[in-house]
Amino acid sequence: MKFLLSLAWKNLSRYRRRTTITAVALAVGVAVFIWMDGWLLGAELESRRNIIWYEAGAAKVLNQEYLEQIQNLPLKQVVEDAAGVERALASLGLEATRRAVFSGELFLGEGSLFVKAVALDPATDGRVFRLQETVRQGRFLQTGEPETLLGEWLARDLGAAVGDWVTVRARSRFGAFQTLDLQIVGILNCPNPVINQGTIFLPLDLADQALELEGAVSEIALAFPEWQEPEARLGQIRRALAGFPELAVADWQELARDFLAIAEGKRAGTGMLLLLIFIIAAVGISNTMLMAVYERVREIGMMRALGMRDLSIRLAFLLEAGGIGLIGSALGLVLGAALNWYMVRWGLDLSAFIGDMQVGYRVHSVFRSAWHPQALVGAVVFGVLASMLISFIPSSRALRKRITDCLRHV
Numbered sequence: 001m002k003f004l005l006s007l008a009w010k011n012l013s014r015y016r017r018r019t020t021i022t023a024v025a026l027a028v029g030v031a032v033f034i035w036m037d038g039w040l041l042g043a044e045l046e047s048r049r050n051i052i053w054y055e056a057g058a059a060k061v062l063n064q065e066y067l068e069q070i071q072n073l074p075l076k077q078v079v080e081d082a083a084g085v086e087r088a089l090a091s092l093g094l095e096a097t098r099r100a101v102f103s104g105e106l107f108l109g110e111g112s113l114f115v116k117a118v119a120l121d122p123a124t125d126g127r128v129f130r131l132q133e134t135v136r137q138g139r140f141l142q143t144g145e146p147e148t149l150l151g152e153w154l155a156r157d158l159g160a161a162v163g164d165w166v167t168v169r170a171r172s173r174f175g176a177f178q179t180l181d182l183q184i185v186g187i188l189n190c191p192n193p194v195i196n197q198g199t200i201f202l203p204l205d206l207a208d209q210a211l212e213l214e215g216a217v218s219e220i221a222l223a224f225p226e227w228q229e230p231e232a233r234l235g236q237i238r239r240a241l242a243g244f245p246e247l248a249v250a251d252w253q254e255l256a257r258d259f260l261a262i263a264e265g266k267r268a269g270t271g272m273l274l275l276l277i278f279i280i281a282a283v284g285i286s287n288t289m290l291m292a293v294y295e296r297v298r299e300i301g302m303m304r305a306l307g308m309r310d311l312s313i314r315l316a317f318l319l320e321a322g323g324i325g326l327i328g329s330a331l332g333l334v335l336g337a338a339l340n341w342y343m344v345r346w347g348l349d350l351s352a353f354i355g356d357m358q359v360g361y362r363v364h365s366v367f368r369s370a371w372h373p374q375a376l377v378g379a380v381v382f383g384v385l386a387s388m389l390i391s392f393i394p395s396s397r398a399l400r401k402r403i404t405d406c407l408r409h410v
Contacts (some may be wrong), residue, residue, distance in 0.1 A: 003171070006056075006400060014215065018291070018393070019120060019324055019327070021026045021329040022324050022328065023070070023216075023328035023331060024208040024288075024328070024385070025328070026324070026328030026329065026331075026332065026383055027329070027331035027332035027335060028330075028332065028335075029264070029332065029383075030329050030335075030336060030379045030380070030383050030391070031329065031331075031332040031333075031335035031336035031339065032331025032336070033332075033336065033375070033379050034332070034333065034336025034337065034339070034340055034375060034376060034379055035075070035248075035339040035340055035369070036219055036333045036373055037335050037372055037375040038340040038343060038369035038370055038371065038375070039340075039343060039367065039369045039371050041367040041370045041375075042343065042344070042367065042368045042370035042371070043363055043367055044124045044263050044361070044366060045360045045370050046191070046361075046362070046363050046367075047259060047361045047362035047363055047364075048252075049371060050190075050191050050192040050362040050363065051192070051252055051255075051256045051259065051382050052134065053129060053192075054129060054130060054131060054134070054190055054191070054192040054195050054251050054307075054359075055192055055194060055255075055347060055362070056221070056252040056255040056256055057128045057129065057194065057221035057222055057223055057252065058222055058223050058224050058230070058233075058251065059221075059222045059224075059230075059233075059234060059237065059249055059251045059252065059385060060130075060219045060220065060221050060222065060249070060250055060255060061079060061089070061096075061219065061220040061222070061247055062075075062079065062219045062247065062248055062249075062251055063077040063078055063079055063247060063248070064246060064247065064248040065077040065175075065244060066078065066151075066218060066219075067248050069088050069251055070255075070327065071236050072103075073099070073101050073102050073103045073104050073399075074217075075171065075172070075173045075187040075211060075213070076173060076174075076219065078100075078173070078215060078216035078217060079217050079218070079219065079247060080187065080215075081244070082098050082216065082217050082220060082270065082287065083215075084243075084244070085129065085220055085244060085247070086098075086220065088243070088244075088394035089220070089222065089237070089238045089241075090242055091240060092237065092240055094222050094223070094224060094237070095127040095128055095222070095223040095224075095300065096124070096127070096128065096220050096221065096222050097118050097120065097124040097128045097220070097221050098120075098121050098204060098217040098219075098220055099119065099121075099125075099127070099204070099217060099218060099220075099221060100118075100119040100204060100207050100208070100213055100216075100217045100219075101117070101118050101119070101162075101219065102117050102119075102170050102207075102211065102217045102218070103115070103170065103173075104117045104168045104169060104200075105168070105169045105170070105216060106154075106158070106166055106167070106168050106200060106236060107166060107167040107168075107169070108158045108159070108160050108166045108171050109159075111158055111159070111377050113154070113157065113158065113198070114198075114200055115154065115168075115198050115199065115200050115209075116198075116199045116200075117168060117170065117200050117201075117202065117318045118199060118200070118201050118202075119202050119203065119206070119207030119208070119211075120141070120201055120202075120203070120204055121203075121204045121205075122140060122141045122142060122143050122203060123143060127223060128160070128221045128222065129221070130221040131149075131190070131201070132190070133164065133184075134188045134189055134190040134191070134195075135149070135187070135188055135314055135365075136152065137161075137162050137185070137187040138162040138185050138187060138189055139185055139186050139187035140185075140186060141185065141186070141201060141202065142185075142203070142241045142278070142363060143203050143204075143205055144203065144205055144206070144226055145185075145201070145203060145205060145206075146180070146181060146182050147183045147185040147202065147203045148168075148182040148184055148185070148201060149184075149185065149186045149187070149188055149201040149202075149344070150167065150184055150186075150187055150188065150196070150200055151187075151188050151189075151190060151195050151196035151197060151199055151200075151373065152187055152189045152190075152196050153193070153196040153251050154197060154199070154200070155184070155187050155196045156199060157268060160184055161184070161187075162184055162185065162186065162187060163183065164183070164184045165181060165182065165183050165184075165185065166182055166183075166184060167179055167180070167181055167182075168180045168182060168200070168202075170211065172210070172211040172212045173211055173213055173214075173216070174212055175213045176212075176220055178210050179209060180202070180206065180207075180210050181403055182202055187353060188201075188399045189289055191362075191363065191364065192241045193362065193363070193364045193366075194362060204348075218393060221285070222237070229252075233247055236248050240283065243247065245313070247366065256392060258360075259361070260313050262361075263292070263361070273284065287345065290394045301404075302400060303338025306367055314392070315394070317391050318388045318391055318392065320391070321385055321387040321388050321390065321391030322384050322388045325384040325385070325386065325388065326380075326383075326384050327382055328383055329379065329380040329382075329383030330371055332380075332383065333376060333379065333380055336376075336379070336383070338374065340369050342368065342370065343367075343368060343369035344369045346364065347366040347367055347368035347369075347397070348367050348368075395410070
């Protein structure tokens with residue numbers, strides 16, 4: 001084995017230019033894979049945080065019929081005994097807050113837009129959500145006041161500013177049209193683009209009176225640490241709410257199925273792109289090994305004539321290809337890790353390109369990467385194994401020749 005390793009190393013150093021070019025091609029493929037994989041993972045993790053912190057909480061308690069029609073935001077199917085539900089949840093030590101969610105038409109001057117309206121309790125909403133941290137202009141809501149918060153993108157579309165009055169028209173719980181005159185007291189710049197683009201917030205007590213909720217709410221949002229096993233925690237919640245058979249418990253993944261479907265599709269598309277990158281790198285390796293084998297056919301014949309076994313000759317070429325793969329993968333690992341470190345530390349601001357457009361992820365402006373150790377190791381291992389596998393075909397073809405044909409090869 002020592003002799004074969006020495007032979008492989010000498011062959012690598014003998015054709016330095018060819019080895020360098022091939023290793024660089026593989027390094028670029030590995031680096032791009034590490035960079036894009038980290039970027040994709042970072043977007044998914046940040047989207048998850050933004051969904052939990054600003055949109056869905058860790059989980060929600062809802063009416064089962066409401067959950068089945070949640071895209072329509074119906075106010076008819078509600079949580080009637082919200083206080084009783086909160087007492088049951090308190091026995092588990094969970095933080096909770098009430099919300100009423102409905103669709104409405106927002107008027108400002110001669111313009112109007114259909115929006116998602118969220119009525120929240122200013123006193124308890126911060127226990128579950130981090131919305132208050134995103135107020136960039138003005139202030140947060142106060143209980144009992146006819147006021148509202150708007151996302152920055154929505155405010156820009158309407159030409160609205162802090163201090164302006166808007167009118168919201170919506171159907172009450174029992175189907176009657178109601179209008180609410182609200183003063184804008186704050187503009188939000190939330191990391192979650194769904195909040196920025198088409199969501200308004202108002203005090204829960206105001207919505208309760210205007211929309212005939214009579215103390216009922218659409219949902220009770222819950223907070224618990226992300227590291228806890230969600231299935232075990234959800235099981236505890238369902239057992240605690242056994243006395244409320246009309247209610248259901250949904251975690252953030254069920255509430256954000258649209259995001260998960262988009263993320264899965266993007267992951268598959270990115271996987272195909274990365275596969276193409278590796279195929280390009282593999283073509284470079286294959287070309288190098290073909291030339292290395294066919295230029296040394298007479299050398300192969302000489303080694304066989306001197307009694308060297310075919311298995312040892314094949315292993316020498318595999319080690320040579322593995323050496324190229326190791327050099328290229330190591331270079332790609334260093335380059336990819338450097339690119340990923342920059343993306344983790346500072347990210348990439350794409351606001352000039354995407355503006356107010358949603359790109360599927362719950363992220364806007366600055367995209368950051370995340371570290372994915374399995375991908376780092378997997379890229380190196382794949383680069384080495386792929387190089388060795390590709391070299392197997394040309395070396396096998398040369399070894400099928402008769403020794404006399406190899407020695408006569410020109």
